[in-house]
Amino acid sequence: MMAWNAEQGADFRGPLDVTRAATAVVDAQDTVIGWSPAAERLLGYPPQEIVGRPLATFLSPGPKPPVLPLPPEFRGNEIRVARHRDGHELIVATAVCALPGTGTAARVLVATELKDLQQWESRLALLHGLATQSPVGLGIYDDDLRLTWCNTAFEREIGRPFAEFRGRRADELYSDGKFVTKGHPPTLEAVMRHVLDTGEPFLDLHFQGRPPSDPETVHLWSCAYYRLQDADGRVIGVCEDAFDISDRYKAQRRLALLVEAGRGIGTALDVRVTAEKITEVAVPEFATTVTVDLAQGVLEGEVPATSRAAATSLVRVARCSAEEAAQENPGLDASPPRPAPPAPPASPAPPVNHSRVEYPPGSPQYRSLSSGGLVLDDTVLVVPLRAGNSTLGLVTFIRDGAGPATFDGGEVALADELVARTAVSIDNARRFTRERTASLALQRQLLPQHVPEQSAVELAHRYLPTDDETGVGGDWFDVIPLSGTRVGLVVGDVVGHGLQAAATMGRLRTTVRAFAQMDMDPVELLSRLDDLVAQSAEEQRSELGTPDGTYADVTTGATCLYAVYDPVSRRCVMARAGHLPPAVVAADSRPTFPDLPAGPPLGLGGLPFESMEIELPVGSLLALFTDGLVEARDRDIDHGLDTLGRVLSDRHASLDELCDRAVAELLPSGSTADDTALLLVRTRELDASQVTEWELPAEPVAVGRARDLATQQLHRWGLEELTFATELVVSELVTNAVRYAEGPVQVRLIRDRTLLCEVADRGHTSPHLRHSGEDDEGGRGLFIVAQLVQRWGTRYTPSGKTIWTEQAFPTTG
Numbered sequence: 001m002m003a004w005n006a007e008q009g010a011d012f013r014g015p016l017d018v019t020r021a022a023t024a025v026v027d028a029q030d031t032v033i034g035w036s037p038a039a040e041r042l043l044g045y046p047p048q049e050i051v052g053r054p055l056a057t058f059l060s061p062g063p064k065p066p067v068l069p070l071p072p073e074f075r076g077n078e079i080r081v082a083r084h085r086d087g088h089e090l091i092v093a094t095a096v097c098a099l100p101g102t103g104t105a106a107r108v109l110v111a112t113e114l115k116d117l118q119q120w121e122s123r124l125a126l127l128h129g130l131a132t133q134s135p136v137g138l139g140i141y142d143d144d145l146r147l148t149w150c151n152t153a154f155e156r157e158i159g160r161p162f163a164e165f166r167g168r169r170a171d172e173l174y175s176d177g178k179f180v181t182k183g184h185p186p187t188l189e190a191v192m193r194h195v196l197d198t199g200e201p202f203l204d205l206h207f208q209g210r211p212p213s214d215p216e217t218v219h220l221w222s223c224a225y226y227r228l229q230d231a232d233g234r235v236i237g238v239c240e241d242a243f244d245i246s247d248r249y250k251a252q253r254r255l256a257l258l259v260e261a262g263r264g265i266g267t268a269l270d271v272r273v274t275a276e277k278i279t280e281v282a283v284p285e286f287a288t289t290v291t292v293d294l295a296q297g298v299l300e301g302e303v304p305a306t307s308r309a310a311a312t313s314l315v316r317v318a319r320c321s322a323e324e325a326a327q328e329n330p331g332l333d334a335s336p337p338r339p340a341p342p343a344p345p346a347s348p349a350p351p352v353n354h355s356r357v358e359y360p361p362g363s364p365q366y367r368s369l370s371s372g373g374l375v376l377d378d379t380v381l382v383v384p385l386r387a388g389n390s391t392l393g394l395v396t397f398i399r400d401g402a403g404p405a406t407f408d409g410g411e412v413a414l415a416d417e418l419v420a421r422t423a424v425s426i427d428n429a430r431r432f433t434r435e436r437t438a439s440l441a442l443q444r445q446l447l448p449q450h451v452p453e454q455s456a457v458e459l460a461h462r463y464l465p466t467d468d469e470t471g472v473g474g475d476w477f478d479v480i481p482l483s484g485t486r487v488g489l490v491v492g493d494v495v496g497h498g499l500q501a502a503a504t505m506g507r508l509r510t511t512v513r514a515f516a517q518m519d520m521d522p523v524e525l526l527s528r529l530d531d532l533v534a535q536s537a538e539e540q541r542s543e544l545g546t547p548d549g550t551y552a553d554v555t556t557g558a559t560c561l562y563a564v565y566d567p568v569s570r571r572c573v574m575a576r577a578g579h580l581p582p583a584v585v586a587a588d589s590r591p592t593f594p595d596l597p598a599g600p601p602l603g604l605g606g607l608p609f610e611s612m613e614i615e616l617p618v619g620s621l622l623a624l625f626t627d628g629l630v631e632a633r634d635r636d637i638d639h640g641l642d643t644l645g646r647v648l649s650d651r652h653a654s655l656d657e658l659c660d661r662a663v664a665e666l667l668p669s670g671s672t673a674d675d676t677a678l679l680l681v682r683t684r685e686l687d688a689s690q691v692t693e694w695e696l697p698a699e700p701v702a703v704g705r706a707r708d709l710a711t712q713q714l715h716r717w718g719l720e721e722l723t724f725a726t727e728l729v730v731s732e733l734v735t736n737a738v739r740y741a742e743g744p745v746q747v748r749l750i751r752d753r754t755l756l757c758e759v760a761d762r763g764h765t766s767p768h769l770r771h772s773g774e775d776d777e778g779g780r781g782l783f784i785v786a787q788l789v790q791r792w793g794t795r796y797t798p799s800g801k802t803i804w805t806e807q808a809f810p811t812t813g
Helices: 037-043 114-132 152-158 188-198 246-264 271-282 322-328 364-371 409-446 498-517 522-541 637-648 655-666 701-717 720-740 781-788
Strands: 022-026 032-035 075-083 089-098 107-113 137-142 147-150 202-209 219-229 235-244 289-294 313-321 356-358 375-377 380-387 390-398 457-464 475-481 487-493 559-566 571-577 583-585 611-615 621-625 676-683 691-696 745-751 755-761 791-797 800-807
Touching: 022 037, 037 075, 037 089, 037 107, 089 114, 107 114, 137 152, 152 235, 188 202, 188 219, 188 235, 219 246, 246 271, 246 409, 271 289, 271 313, 271 409, 313 390, 364 375, 364 380, 364 390, 380 409, 390 409, 409 498, 457 475, 457 655, 475 498, 475 676, 487 498, 487 621, 487 676, 498 522, 498 559, 522 559, 522 571, 559 621, 583 637, 621 637, 637 655, 655 676, 691 701, 701 720, 701 745, 720 745, 720 755, 720 781, 720 800
Parallel strands: none
Antiparallel strands: 022 032, 022 107, 075 089, 089 107, 137 147, 137 235, 202 219, 219 235, 289 313, 289 390, 313 356, 375 380, 380 390, 457 676, 475 487, 487 559, 559 571, 571 611, 583 621, 621 676, 691 745, 745 755, 755 800, 791 800
């Protein structure tokens, strides 16, 4: 092994070394008998001038206090005053030693300037501190890459005195270590050999391993390797600097974990997705297995029960393990460099199937739920998910098989922070779930979820709210069954979006249905609706508004289109309040948009509403829609109407196909800047065999005649079982028409999904259902009629009124 000395290593000789200091040889009488070149350089005397002269010629006879301690191998160490040949004085440090092998009293006097000695001693103190006090591990390897010297920090890492491992190779000292940085040779010896051969240093290489002094813990060092050369440029070895950055690395990893958690946790307003995210973030960096169990109420958007029995019965919603993560990402190295001693086996976690999980008393999870604090149980760390005073569930971190088996204080704090962030996000998702559930329930109440089949029309519809989160908006449509097999078609638009607009829309829709059930014609219905909207707006303006002084209602300015289609006459009457006109596609014709008088939006008043009546051939297509379908920022409304007309021109497509095409072409991105409603209607006609009508004079004899005609028609339809009830209904209604009305009486029977009986006259007085007294001679007829039929009512026409009844067909056994 190459020796580490002054000739073949760094120059460690001091300024009083005889090979480099000013040296004079004196005899017993202090006469100079020898003089070195260094002495000539220091004092200026050439040898021929000083040899033979006394020592006092250039050196004071006594020391100059205070005496400076010098290296112990020299004796007679003193600080003295020397005189240069040119006369100026020098403060020098001197050392005297016997001249061996001469057999005389001759001595060697060694001198150097005091400042050189002080500088050297400072260097010695620095080297001593570097060797004994530096926290950086220093090791010097010779050209055979064997350890020749190390400092105290290096010894502490190895855990043994230097003498026990002197001459070892680096890979022998750290047999299980590895570099975690890339871009260099893979092993310690290969790195050092590269440095030795090329002179290229390596700085800040991260080396991971378990030092002999702490074999249970994985450490990380920041290492530097550089070549050593002597004064002549000869390569003598490699120096290794190693600083343990395990704590710093852990802090960086924890910070990175928190940053990753901040990026991932809480990005979705879904309870299960949020729970799965914390398991993905924590595995494998923090734990080998992570599970999340939540109370059932949290999944449903409710605040979980606080009772212990309910709290210990949770639902497993997320689980992730290092093995699963490695399978999903083959490039992920989830294992540390060397297996740790076997840890106590943890309870196996069941697969995630959203099944109920019961925690028995005494388990870490049960204790955590009961006490509300962190529970450490060897390799298990349980943290409760808490929001306010409620416990939403538990997050369980498990370490098994490899790596550090226990969680230190910093890791417990990290787990607490991760779970706290997750708890906030899960609670937000829970609240969103509750609000969305309420919004969807509101939508189900406000919009027709299932439109029943109608004899008058075939239907298809689409509804696309702007507010995807709540799923409701201010647009609406409706299909209202009316008497006489007619059907009312409604489409409307409320200013604004979201729940406020949806609530207003719900009030309008309910009002329209109530008015429609009273058999109002479109003009009267819109006029009544306009009055109520204006009245409601005025009443709310007189009340306190929102906290910022604004008026929150959005009813004023709403638009509406109402149409009534009669499948018997095939005529459609419609009116609109500031709404877009419908699209009409008659059989074998191009789409048109009738010039329907616009009328003012609801709540504004000032202008009357006007209706239009058109005849629709069988199979005609009627499209009612809101402006969100045809208006957009990148196109004008005429372009949207032309596109809609082109889509509706396909006579062979079904209504559902036409709805999908219209949405796809007019809303290609699937979203809209405004709420959108579309209602497509294809008209039908009742067959002549389903309708029969008679006109009778307003005379008493007409009662019997009407009864006979109705009975005969029921026999032709095979409805003999309804004969008795129908005779009573016809007799009472015709009798009232003859007694209280004017003009001829019209009787009409319609066989549709039910049996409809209508009696029309020229009177405008509506009959009233009342209870007759025991001594009354009349007044019981309409009461009897109401008991015999499913429904009955009155509708008014320009020429009078019509009393109608509806009976269900007899059930077949």
